[in-house]
Amino acid sequence: MQSRVALVTGGTGGIGTAIIRRLAQMGHRVATNYRDEARARAWQARMRGDGIDVALAQGDVSLPEQAQALVQEIERDLGPIEILVNNAGITRDSTFHRMTPLQWNEVIGTNLNSCFNVTRPVIEDMRERRWGRIVQISSINGLKGQYGQANYAAAKAGMHGFTISLARENARFGITVNTVSPGYVATDMVMAVPDDVRAKIVAEIPTGRLGTPDEIAYAVAFLVAEEAAWITGSNLDINGGHHMGW
Numbered sequence: 001m002q003s004r005v006a007l008v009t010g011g012t013g014g015i016g017t018a019i020i021r022r023l024a025q026m027g028h029r030v031a032t033n034y035r036d037e038a039r040a041r042a043w044q045a046r047m048r049g050d051g052i053d054v055a056l057a058q059g060d061v062s063l064p065e066q067a068q069a070l071v072q073e074i075e076r077d078l079g080p081i082e083i084l085v086n087n088a089g090i091t092r093d094s095t096f097h098r099m100t101p102l103q104w105n106e107v108i109g110t111n112l113n114s115c116f117n118v119t120r121p122v123i124e125d126m127r128e129r130r131w132g133r134i135v136q137i138s139s140i141n142g143l144k145g146q147y148g149q150a151n152y153a154a155a156k157a158g159m160h161g162f163t164i165s166l167a168r169e170n171a172r173f174g175i176t177v178n179t180v181s182p183g184y185v186a187t188d189m190v191m192a193v194p195d196d197v198r199a200k201i202v203a204e205i206p207t208g209r210l211g212t213p214d215e216i217a218y219a220v221a222f223l224v225a226e227e228a229a230w231i232t233g234s235n236l237d238i239n240g241g242h243h244m245g246w
Helices: 016-023 037-049 064-078 101-129 150-173 193-204 214-225
Strands: 005-008 029-034 053-058 079-085 132-138 175-182 235-238
Touching: 005 016, 005 064, 016 029, 016 037, 016 079, 016 214, 029 037, 029 064, 037 053, 053 064, 064 079, 064 101, 079 101, 079 214, 101 132, 101 150, 101 175, 132 150, 132 214, 150 175, 175 214, 214 235
Parallel strands: 005 029, 005 079, 029 053, 079 132, 132 175, 175 235
Antiparallel strands: none
């Protein structure tokens, strides 16, 4: 397997960390961005303790200038980005009739606009090299909606519209573009939910449990593999049967 440069945005979170571990184990050189330097350096040290070296670049992917700068820094240090995982995401939950413009714009900026901000600086070089893998990490709630998450659901649904358009434009250049939509995964954020609320969520999942970050990372690894060259414009639901479609 050829070693390639991979950028995973929002890589210091639970799912992002699992994706980075999996890509590094595949032999790729992996980088992520950060906003809080102290937190990111501590995370990087823990990863190194596990034998995984991750390059860090400071930058807020919701801001076009910072996204472009962090891409340039990574490519200067590691080489051209050939694998991009748009994983950065936040929540600012509120019922819509009480939602503020700030809550809406922060979520759209980080979860959806970041896809443009980070992909735009790498796509032309991918087209020139005639190879690339781009994966958006969406959500089950972008498919079925969720109470109090009009902003989040809109952003996550928009990610797949972005995926299928980009896939059409770039298929003949050897670039695949796909979406992964996780259900409820046992990350720190989900585990912080009160036990009774979490129990109600699990009760709705046919497999009877939350997912794991490693299960999401496995799907990303599958989609970025050389052998996945004929899979593009697809959405892979990983939710234990919580939401089923065809």
